[in-house]
Amino acid sequence: xxxxxxxxxxxxxxxxxxxxxxxxxxxxxxxxxxxxxxxxxxxxxxxxxxxxxxxxxxxxxxxxxxxxxxxxxxxxxxxxxxxxxxxxxxxxxxxxxxxxxxxxxxxxxxxxxxxxxxxxxxxxxxxxxxxxxxxxxxxxxxxxxxxxxxxxxxxxxxxxxxxxxxxxxxxxxxxxxxxxxxxxxxxxxxxxxxxxxxxxxxxxxxxxxxxxxxxxxxxxxxxxxxxxxxxxxxxxxxxxxxxxxxxxxxxxxxxxxxxxxxxxxxxxxxxxxxxxxxxxxxxxxxxxxxxxxxxxxxxxxxxxxxxxxxxxxxxxxxxxxxxxxxxxxxxxxxxxxxx
Amino acid sequence: xxxxxxxxxxxxxxxxxxxxxxxxxxxxxxxxxxxxxxxxxxxxxxxxxxxxxxxxxxxxxxxxxxxxxxxxxxxxxxxxxxxxxxxxxxxxxxxxxxxxxxxxxxxxxxxxxxxxxxxxxxxxxxxxxxxxxxxxxxxxxxxxxxxxxxxxxxxxxxxxxxxxxxxxxxxxxxxxxxxxxxxxxxxxxxxxxxxxxxxxxxxxxxxxxxxxxxxxxxxxxxxxxxxxxxxxxxxxxxxxxxxxxxxxxxxxxxxxxxxxxxxxxxxxxxxxxxxxxxxxxxxxxxxxxxxxxxxxxxxxxxxxxxxxxxxxxxxxxxxxxxxxxxxxxxxxxxxxxxxxxxxxxxxxxxxxxxxxxxxxxxxxxxxxxxxxxxxxxxxxxxxxxxxxxxxxxxxxxxxxxxxxxxxxxxxxxx
Numbered sequence: 001x002x003x004x005x006x007x008x009x010x011x012x013x014x015x016x017x018x019x020x021x022x023x024x025x026x027x028x029x030x031x032x033x034x035x036x037x038x039x040x041x042x043x044x045x046x047x048x049x050x051x052x053x054x055x056x057x058x059x060x061x062x063x064x065x066x067x068x069x070x071x072x073x074x075x076x077x078x079x080x081x082x083x084x085x086x087x088x089x090x091x092x093x094x095x096x097x098x099x100x101x102x103x104x105x106x107x108x109x110x111x112x113x114x115x116x117x118x119x120x121x122x123x124x125x126x127x128x129x130x131x132x133x134x135x136x137x138x139x140x141x142x143x144x145x146x147x148x149x150x151x152x153x154x155x156x157x158x159x160x161x162x163x164x165x166x167x168x169x170x171x172x173x174x175x176x177x178x179x180x181x182x183x184x185x186x187x188x189x190x191x192x193x194x195x196x197x198x199x200x201x202x203x204x205x206x207x208x209x210x211x212x213x214x215x216x217x218x219x220x221x222x223x224x225x226x227x228x229x230x231x232x233x234x235x236x237x238x239x240x241x242x243x244x245x246x247x248x249x250x251x252x253x254x255x256x257x258x259x260x261x262x263x264x265x266x267x268x269x270x271x272x273x274x275x276x277x278x279x280x281x282x283x284x285x286x287x288x289x290x291x292x293x294x295x296x297x298x299x300x301x302x303x304x305x306x307x308x309x310x311x312x313x314x315x316x317x318x319x320x321x322x323x324x325x326x327x328x329x330x331x332x333x334x335x336x337x338x339x
Numbered sequence: 340x341x342x343x344x345x346x347x348x349x350x351x352x353x354x355x356x357x358x359x360x361x362x363x364x365x366x367x368x369x370x371x372x373x374x375x376x377x378x379x380x381x382x383x384x385x386x387x388x389x390x391x392x393x394x395x396x397x398x399x400x401x402x403x404x405x406x407x408x409x410x411x412x413x414x415x416x417x418x419x420x421x422x423x424x425x426x427x428x429x430x431x432x433x434x435x436x437x438x439x440x441x442x443x444x445x446x447x448x449x450x451x452x453x454x455x456x457x458x459x460x461x462x463x464x465x466x467x468x469x470x471x472x473x474x475x476x477x478x479x480x481x482x483x484x485x486x487x488x489x490x491x492x493x494x495x496x497x498x499x500x501x502x503x504x505x506x507x508x509x510x511x512x513x514x515x516x517x518x519x520x521x522x523x524x525x526x527x528x529x530x531x532x533x534x535x536x537x538x539x540x541x542x543x544x545x546x547x548x549x550x551x552x553x554x555x556x557x558x559x560x561x562x563x564x565x566x567x568x569x570x571x572x573x574x575x576x577x578x579x580x581x582x583x584x585x586x587x588x589x590x591x592x593x594x595x596x597x598x599x600x601x602x603x604x605x606x607x608x609x610x611x612x613x614x615x616x617x618x619x620x621x622x623x624x625x626x627x628x629x630x631x632x633x634x635x636x637x638x639x640x641x642x643x644x645x646x647x648x649x650x651x652x653x654x655x656x657x658x659x660x661x662x663x664x665x666x667x668x669x670x671x672x673x674x675x676x677x678x679x680x681x682x683x684x685x686x687x688x689x690x691x692x693x694x695x696x697x698x699x700x701x702x703x704x705x706x707x708x709x710x711x712x713x714x715x716x717x718x719x720x721x722x723x724x725x726x727x728x729x730x731x732x733x734x735x736x737x738x739x740x741x742x743x744x745x746x747x748x749x750x751x752x753x
Contacts (some may be wrong), residue, residue: 067429071422078415092404099397296419311430
């Protein structure tokens with residue numbers, strides 16, 4: 001019971017990171033594909049403006065997830081980080097490069113400098129979700145056994161399913177970002193950008209949907225147990241919910257209801273995470289380790305959950321305030337014109 | 340590798356701990372006096388604070404990854420014992436990230452009172468964060484809150500582990516160190532500006548505020564250091580022996596000043612406040628349980644020497660300010676200031692080396708050896724090299740950004 005609760009809290013963190021952090025990474029994807037220096041400039045400026053006040057807070061969700069995992073499920077955490085050392089290390093490296101490059105971007109002195117920084121930022125924005133996705137895929141594929149580096153260091157995360165999840169992570173991030181940025185552009189009163197992002201949101205949404213359907217086929221052949229979980233009970237409900245929310249997002253984007261689309265897009269992605277969790281239940285590291293077995297003692301879980309509860313009580317209002325200020329355009333460097 | 344990451348992260352932590360307090364203090368001065376210079380300076384500092392915080396977030400993320408990537412066995416065995424501390428630390432970090440963003444991006448957009456109020460959660464979160472990380476370190480030095488049966492960790496009491504008895508002196512020591520490093524680093528920058536001839540009111544104000552924080556804290560730190568050393572003497576006698584390079588157990592042990600000169604009985608006096616106290620030597624434990632003495636002794640000396648020097652510098656400043664109401668005007672004072680910033684970082688890292696290497700070969704004191712905690716995954720040297728390059732790049736980025744910030748025109752509102 002306590003273990004399940006701790007898992008649920010961890011999954012809330014995972015979901016928040018996949019949605020908020022994923023959108024941050026996705027913004028980097030659009031930065032990468034925005035085109036030449038001249039043509040891409042307005043898109044890049046919008047991305048910077050929307051991301052600057054919130055990216056640090058979005059990022060801390062990852063730290064939250066890591067801390068929850070190692071406290072509540074220490075042995076599983078040890079197994080994950082040793083077997084999946086390579087993709088996790090690459091992701092960590094990407095996070096550093098990305099943070100550094102983003103902070104410096106726009107301050108560049110020369111065009112060559114700006115290009116190099118922009119490329120670093122954009123490229124690592126694509127690589128980080130990819131590697132984190134493959135790590136999650138390796139868990140789902142049942143490639144991570146308990147023990148210090150007991151799994152295959154390369155083979156565990158380079159199978160079809162992990163690679164697939166990596167791609168899905170990149171595409172859903174891009175879709176979320178396009179939807180969010182479209183709404184941000186509308187608030188900022190920049191109709192041309194609104195349309196640029198609407199096109200991107202629709203395109204990436206179709207690709208993400210196609211990938212998700214293809215994904216079910218992959219899961220069916222690679223991880224039959226997971227497939228069963230996804231096609232029955234709560235898992236199935238989540239899959240249907242995700243599909244419905246995804247379609248709703250496309251419809252809302254089509255009809256230019258950008259603010260509402262934010263929430264449906266987030267719900268579609270969140271439902272994927274929830275569906276995965278339900279499908280894998282009761283296992284944390286399939287095929288052998290259950291959530292219950294991997295959990296720390298009740299005393300630890302109780303203390304952690306109380307701490308997390310109190311923490312959330314402080315955190316959520318603060319976070320809501322931050323997003324409200326950011327969305328209403330009241331947070332910006334004074335160099336920029338006031339809205 | 341983790342050592343390298345920590346060495347990069349710790350100085351940034353100091354700014355996370357102390358810089359918000361300095362910025363909020365300046366903003367408070369502005370609200371009290373209405374002098375726009377204070378506001379302009381606070382604004383400028385808050386941007387530097389954001390840059391350093393951003394780099395801190397990134398290095399902090401790397402650290403939490405590395406906990407698992409490098410020490411899976413340590414985490415798998417003890418993750419639950421001290422995890423609570425990191426859980427709270429995670430939240431503190433979160434709160435700091437949120438409020439720092441609101442603070443820095445909210446200048447002139449929030450009512451002044453609301454704005455300054457936003458600064459306080461940042462200070463508080465910085466304190467809470469260091470509290471919890473230090474709690475883990477204190478615990479590693481004196482593991483409590485669990486027992487081991489048949490090689491399994493059982494009966495975990497996370498609260499006992501959190502409030503281990505090493506917490507208080509280590510926390511005080513680190514928190515004050517944060518103010519010293521941040522204060523002296525900032526003062527060092529303004530000291531350099533003074534030497535280059537920029538001696539207007541803006542630069543002097545910056546110098547005085549930053550230096551005041553550091554100077555008031557530095558002498559207190561000497562007392563706290565004594566407290567820490569006595570605690571170590573009592574609880575980790577072998578670490579003390581390594582600090583002093585004491586090979587054999589002695590009663591009324593002498594203190595070696597350096598170069599073979601010894602003060603009789605001084606070590607016993609310092610460590611136990613009793614000239615005839617017995618100090619245990621390294622030979623009381625088998626060789627494989629002894630820490631590497633040379634580096635521990637050297638870094639401990641470096642920390643104490645620099646700390647004393649910084650305290651003296653602080654006292655000099657406070658005395659002049661109090662008696663004459665101005666800064667010392669000599670070149671040497673400002674040259675010393677320029678040196679004080681980097682030196683304070685050296686002392687910080689030396690102090691950290693002292694406590695960490697002094698604990699070797701244990702990762703959890705007298706419970707788990709470092710070699711048993713490390714990962715079985717291959718390719719660590721490759722990762723080490725890659726990460727080293729990334730840190731060099733990060734340092735360059737931070738430097739370039741701070742330079743750019745410093746060169747921007749300084750605008751004081753009319």
